[in-house]
Amino acid sequence: MLPIILFPAFGILDVSQATSNYGNPIIFLFLGGFMLAVATEKIGLHRIIAKKLLAFFPKTPRGIITALGAASVALGTTLSNSTVALLLIPVALSVTQDSTLRSRFLLAVAFGASISGITTPIGTPPNLIYLGFLRTVGFEAIGFTTWIFMMLPLTLTMLAIMVWILSWRCKDMQLESNSLGNVKMTKEHIRLLVLLGGLLIILLLNSPIKPYYDGLGFNENVILLAFGLLMFAPKIGFLEWEDSKLIPYEIIFLFGAGFCIAMAISKIQLGDAFQQIFVYFADLPFILFLLFAALVTLFATMFISSTALIAIFLPVVFAATQSFLDAPTQSLTMLIVTISAGFAFMFPISTPPNAIVFSKGGISIRQMFGFGIVLSLIGVALVIAFGMLYWRFFF
DSSP: OHHHHHHHHTTSSOHHHHHHGGGOHHHHHHHHHHHHHHHHHHHTHHHHHHHHHHHHSOSSHHHHHHHHHHHHHHHHTTSOHHHHHHHHHHHHHHHOOOHHHHHHHHHHHHHHHHHHTTSSTTSSHHHHHHHHHHHHTTOOOOOHHHHHHHHHHHHHHHHHHHHHHHTTTOOOOOOOOOTTTTOOOOHHHHHHHHHHHHHHHHHHHHSOBTTTBOOOOOOHHHHHHHHHHHTTSTTTOOOOGGGGGGSOHHHHHHHHHHHHHHHHHHHTTGGGGGHHHHHTTTTSOHHHHHHHHHHHHHHHTTTSOHHHHHHHHHHHHHHHHTTTOOHHHHHHHHHHHHHHHHTOOSSTTTSHHHHHHHHTSSOOHHHHHHHHHHHHHHHHHHHHHHHHHTGGGGO
């Protein structure tokens, strides 16, 4: 909340401008997502999903890693990547006592949660910062369902590569896990699944497919917040007022600070200081510029969290590229930068799932970096490829 004090004090923004960012509409989309996440965790639906997926795959190291990745994607459709990591860590720890395999499984949770975070707009904070920034500068935002269509192929591709990397030199041994043996489906689980299914259907119908279909025209922030509040409805939802204390409100203030910093950078035209560096790429192939921006983003996450980096870096990229990129290309460039930050698997500080898993112990920085740097570089290459060959048609 320091921007509310510091920016007016130094004459950068007035108080009303600074505080307005803490009520950005995109924040309420994330608030609705958190309510759904708390309800899912409260009734244990995540354990049902994990049990079904673990039973579907063979009990080998590769099979467990694949199951954890698939569970990440399934849970990541409605939960944040941080929540996905928190929910799957107990499953990963219960599968085996072998230290080598356990570290691989924990890394599968961390990496899988980060990969699943790109699948939906609410999956990870940088996604929402990107969408909020598009609205701030007057660009057309990406719809919820459109985002999923854009990201799901990349998510599945990255999960397949993650499984291959983490399974390297693993012994083909059978694993017996009874950690979820007593978990059974209840009427509460079915009711929440129906509600989540209804939410996805409404989001799908609401998403326009131009020029053929204009969608229902509802505001997606309102839709998700409405379903989140439905979790408190008697005989329908699963939450009581006391459960609202489990919502991580500090993340909401983090979003507000990010949007406030973006507004300040735009107003004082700080991006102009970097314009000469970016203009150098104006006469070079666009793919080289994308590679430069993605790699700078990736290696900056070695020193700063991806959320803070995107909050600071997007306004700089936007301001510094206005002179030689049109609006759709700017949106694509900022999307590639955002997703590249989400694929920072190298250090605990880089992404919330990395930090959460590392804090549980059993993983060294050397292990995380060794597997993470390979997956990160492959991820950046894939992000650029998808951006040039697929995502550009959505702008």
